[in-house]
Amino acid sequence: xxxxxxxxxxxxxxxxxxxxxxxxxxxxxxxxxxxxxxxxxxxxxxxxxxxxxxxxxxxxxxxxxxxxxxxxxxxxxxxxxxxxxxxxxxxxxxxxxxxxxxxxxxxxxxxxxxxxxxxxxxxxxxxxxxxxxxxxxxxxx
Amino acid sequence: xxxxxxxxxxxxxxxxxxxxxxxxxxxxxxxxxxxxxxxxxxxxxxxxxxxxxxxxxxxxxxxxxxxxxxxxxxxxxxxxxxxxxxxxxxxxxxxxxxxxxxxxxxxxxxxxxxxxxxxxxxxxxxxxxxxxxxxxxxxxx
Amino acid sequence: xxxxxxxxxxxxxxxxxxxxxxxxxxxxxxxxxxxxxxxxxxxxxxxxxxxxxxxxxxxxxxxxxxxxxxxxxxxxxxxxxxxxxxxxxxxxxxxxxxxxxxxxxxxxxxxxxxxxxxxxxxxxxxxxxxxxxxxxxxxxx
Amino acid sequence: xxxxxxxxxxxxxxxxxxxxxxxxxxxxxxxxxxxxxxxxxxxxxxxxxxxxxxxxxxxxxxxxxxxxxxxxxxxxxxxxxxxxxxxxxxxxxxxxxxxxxxxxxxxxxxxxxxxxxxxxxxxxxxxxxxxxxxxxxxxxx
Numbered sequence: 001x002x003x004x005x006x007x008x009x010x011x012x013x014x015x016x017x018x019x020x021x022x023x024x025x026x027x028x029x030x031x032x033x034x035x036x037x038x039x040x041x042x043x044x045x046x047x048x049x050x051x052x053x054x055x056x057x058x059x060x061x062x063x064x065x066x067x068x069x070x071x072x073x074x075x076x077x078x079x080x081x082x083x084x085x086x087x088x089x090x091x092x093x094x095x096x097x098x099x100x101x102x103x104x105x106x107x108x109x110x111x112x113x114x115x116x117x118x119x120x121x122x123x124x125x126x127x128x129x130x131x132x133x134x135x136x137x138x139x140x141x
Numbered sequence: 142x143x144x145x146x147x148x149x150x151x152x153x154x155x156x157x158x159x160x161x162x163x164x165x166x167x168x169x170x171x172x173x174x175x176x177x178x179x180x181x182x183x184x185x186x187x188x189x190x191x192x193x194x195x196x197x198x199x200x201x202x203x204x205x206x207x208x209x210x211x212x213x214x215x216x217x218x219x220x221x222x223x224x225x226x227x228x229x230x231x232x233x234x235x236x237x238x239x240x241x242x243x244x245x246x247x248x249x250x251x252x253x254x255x256x257x258x259x260x261x262x263x264x265x266x267x268x269x270x271x272x273x274x275x276x277x278x279x280x281x282x
Numbered sequence: 283x284x285x286x287x288x289x290x291x292x293x294x295x296x297x298x299x300x301x302x303x304x305x306x307x308x309x310x311x312x313x314x315x316x317x318x319x320x321x322x323x324x325x326x327x328x329x330x331x332x333x334x335x336x337x338x339x340x341x342x343x344x345x346x347x348x349x350x351x352x353x354x355x356x357x358x359x360x361x362x363x364x365x366x367x368x369x370x371x372x373x374x375x376x377x378x379x380x381x382x383x384x385x386x387x388x389x390x391x392x393x394x395x396x397x398x399x400x401x402x403x404x405x406x407x408x409x410x411x412x413x414x415x416x417x418x419x420x421x422x423x
Numbered sequence: 424x425x426x427x428x429x430x431x432x433x434x435x436x437x438x439x440x441x442x443x444x445x446x447x448x449x450x451x452x453x454x455x456x457x458x459x460x461x462x463x464x465x466x467x468x469x470x471x472x473x474x475x476x477x478x479x480x481x482x483x484x485x486x487x488x489x490x491x492x493x494x495x496x497x498x499x500x501x502x503x504x505x506x507x508x509x510x511x512x513x514x515x516x517x518x519x520x521x522x523x524x525x526x527x528x529x530x531x532x533x534x535x536x537x538x539x540x541x542x543x544x545x546x547x548x549x550x551x552x553x554x555x556x557x558x559x560x561x562x563x564x
Contacts, residue, residue, distance in 0.1 A: 004185045036189050040181035044145045048177050048317050049345025052370045077359045085365040094363055118362045143316075175284075175316015176471050204472025218500045221541045222517055224508040229475045286467045318471050322463035326427045330459050 001102055002033035003109030007132050011100070011111050012041050014131030018124050019043060019115075026115035026124055027054035030100075033108050035062040043115070050114035056090060057097030057112030057125075063088060065107045069095035069122065096121030103134040142243055143174035144250030148273050152241070152252050153182050155272030159265045160184060160256075167256035167265055168195035171241075174249050176203040184256070191255035197231060198238030198253030198266075204229060206248045210236030210263065237262030244275040283384055284315035285391035289414050293382070293393050294323050296413030300406045301325060301397075308397035308406055309336035312382075315390050317344040325397070332396035338372060339379030339394030339407075345370060347389045351377030351404065378403030385416040424525055425456035426532030430555050434523070434534050435464050437554030441547045442466060442538075449538035449547055450477035453523075456531050458485040466538070473537035479513060480520030480535030480548075486511060488530045492518035492545065519544030526557040 008030035015028045025046035030039045037058075042051055060068050072093035074081040085091045097112040113125040149171035156169045166187035171180045178199075183192055201209050213234035215222040226232045238253040254266040290312035297310045307328035312321045319340075324333055342350050354375035356363040367373045379394040395407040431453035438451045448469035453462045460481075465474055483491050495516035497504040508514045520535040536548040 005182060009182075034189065036183070037181060037192050038183050040178060041146060041150075042177075042179050047346050048175070049342065049370050049373070051178050053366070056369060072364055076364065083365075085368045090368040091365075092369060093365060173316070175314070175318060177316060201472065205470050223495055223499065224506075224514075224516060225476070227508045227513040228479060228515060229472050232472070287464060291464075316471070318465075319463060319474050320465050322460060323428060323432075324459070324461050330457065333460050 001106065001108050003030065003038060003100060003132075005038055008032075008039035008109070011128040011132045012039050015111065015113060015124050015128035016041065016043060018127035022120060022124070024116040024120050024124070026113050026121070027051045028124070028128065029054040029058040029112045030128075031055075031058040031062050031110050031112075033062070035059045035110075038109065046115045053092050053114040054096070054112045056092040057114060057121075058110045059088070059112070060091045060093060061097035061099045061110035061112060062107065063091070065099050067095065067099070067122070068093055068097035068112070069118070094118050096125050098122075098125050098129050100129055100133050101136060105137045142247065142249050144171065144179060144241060144273075146179055149180035149250070152269040152273045153180050156252065156254060156265050156269035157182065157184060159268035163261060163265070165257040165261050165265070167254050167262070168192045169265070169269065170195040170199040170253045171269075172196075172199040172203050172251050172253075174203070176200045176251075179250065187256045194233050194255035195237070195253045197233040198255060198262075199251045200229075200253070201232045201234065202238035202240045202251035202253060203248065204232070206240050208236065208240075208263070209234055209238035209253070210259070235259045237266050239263075239266045239270050241270055241274055242277060246278045283388065283390050285312065285320060285382060285414075287320055290321035290391070293410040293414045294321050297393065297395060297406050297410035298323065298325060300409035304402060304406070306398040306402050306406070308395050308403070309333045310406070310410065311336040311340040311394045312410075313337075313340040313344050313392050313394075315344070317341045317392075320391065328397045335374050335396035336378070336394045338374040339396060339403075340392045341370075341394070342373045342375065343379035343381045343392035343394060344389065345373070347381050349377065349381075349404070350375055350379035350394070351400070376400045378407055380404075380407045380411050382411055382415050383418060387419045424529065424531050426453065426461060426523060426555075428461055431462035431532070434551040434555045435462050438534065438536060438547050438551035439464065439466060441550035445543060445547070447539040447543050447547070449536050449544070450474045451547070451551065452477040452481040452535045453551075454478075454481040454485050454533050454535075456485070458482050458533075461532065469538045476515050476537040477519070477535045479515040480537060480544075481533045482511070482535070483514045483516060484520035484522045484533035484535060485530065486514070488522050490518065490522075490545075491516055491520035491535070492541070517541050519548055521545075521548045521552050523552055523556050524559060528560045
């Protein structure tokens with residue numbers, strides 16, 4: 001299965017509402033199971049350079065089915081995935097991208113958020129995720 | 142002035158409603174006055190390859206402040222702008238992108254649509270435009 | 283609002299005068315609010331490789347509305363924005379790029395300078411900025 | 424020899440004055456003997472997409488030491504240089520770029536102009552050229 005536009009919009013809307021609560025301005029991207037862009041929104045006044053980063057975070061999270069920040073821990077100098085960022089036309093491996101799963105735990109897409117600190121970015125991505133991802137199976141899918 | 146996210150959403154929504162009436166599936170992109178992406182939506186089942194095309198149509202329409210198809214008429218073999226498509230990292234010069242103007246006639250952004258025939262693409266782009274562009278000054282801005 | 287060509291020229295001229303005082307040769311680029319190039323000058327004998335860097339510094343400073351060096355402090359190994367340079371077609375995150383604000387504190391463009399040490403580059407960028415940026419509001423805009 | 428920044432500025436200034444007389448808004452680029460950018464200016468309200476084109480016209484004119492339009496006549500379908508535009512990261516082969524020669528007829532740089540019809544573009548480029556190029560030797564250099 002793959003995420004549809006209606007689901008992507010729910011995630012984007014929830015992310016924007018979270019931003020408004022937090023007083024931050026973000027770029028928000030959602031990709032489907034094929035890692036292809038489904039929906040994107042840049043809030044008024046959000047960083048122009050974060051458009052590309054939000055899209056890359058969403059793609060990176062789906063490329064490897066894990067939060068982007070998990071990859072970044074492995075891509076440091078001396079780490080097992082050093083310089084993985086240079087693959088796929090440019091990955092983003094700091095926090096703000098998370099995969100979206102269905103009720104069976106299968107990845108159906110991902111959301112990527114960029115525009116503030118990486119902690120804020122991740123928090124907003126989790127808010128978007130929370131609005132669309134059903135409770136996960138105990139084995140983590 | 143430049144187009145904001147709320148305006149972009151109105152254009153995207155109107156474009157999607159037009160698609161549903163026509164029975165087509167499209168990718169729709171909106172850029173601001175700086176030719177930077179503001180909003181994007183890919184309808185369920187729309188061509189994956191049209192995501193990039195929709196974004197490039199919107200950018201191309203803002204790059205030259207005219208409908209993309211107007212450029213394509215000039216870029217044919219023997220035409221004055223032959224091979225202009227190779228500039229700017231890749232232009233799209235067939236119909237489906239149109240600039241969005243404010244009440245004074247100044248360009249504040251553009252909408253790009255891709256996913257069907259170029260006639261359909263242009264019709265959907267015009268529906269998106271019609272939802273957000275005020276009546277133009279007689280001199281055309 | 284966005285920076286116009288006359289303002290860009292004032293910034294470039296002030297930057298060049300600063301270079302002449304310092305005895306350095308620089309590439310100087312100015313972008314507008316949309317991060318699009320407005321003016322560029324390469325002083326006689328300045329590094330050829332710094333043309334691209336000056337333009338990327340100006341764009342990077344506008345992409346994130348902060349001095350380029352501030353981003354570079356966060357993008358080091360182990361830092362929160364590690365490898366952000368691979369986004370946006372290539373960022374430059376060492377000093378020499380600074381945003382330009384209007385009297386209300388809103389970013390209207392940026393200047394990027396490259397051709398010497400990063401300390402010199404930043405000093406020249408600040409000279410360009412100083413010639414065009416009005417006093418800022420106390421809250422920093 | 425190669426063109427210096429002072430000469431480039433004279434060419435850009437003359438081109439802008441010509442634009443103001445003609446009532447057009449242009450992007451103007453000057454490259455040196457190495458085909459590297461020396462000076463660039465985008466007039467207020469000129470097409471954003473013409474920045475890249477003006478730079479490519481200047482480079483193309485110096486790459487082949489002839490007016491860009493001359494190359495375009497050879498690059499048409501069936502012509503001897505068909506699709507030469509895909510070389511060098513993207514050439515522009517319609518009018519608006521001309522080489523700049525010294526008193527001996529040697530090419531020392533080029534000017535590229537974009538922002539209106541190709542006839543206007545070429546006329547403005549020739550105005551820029553006329554301000555800096557000395558009378559040519561009878562044998563054409």
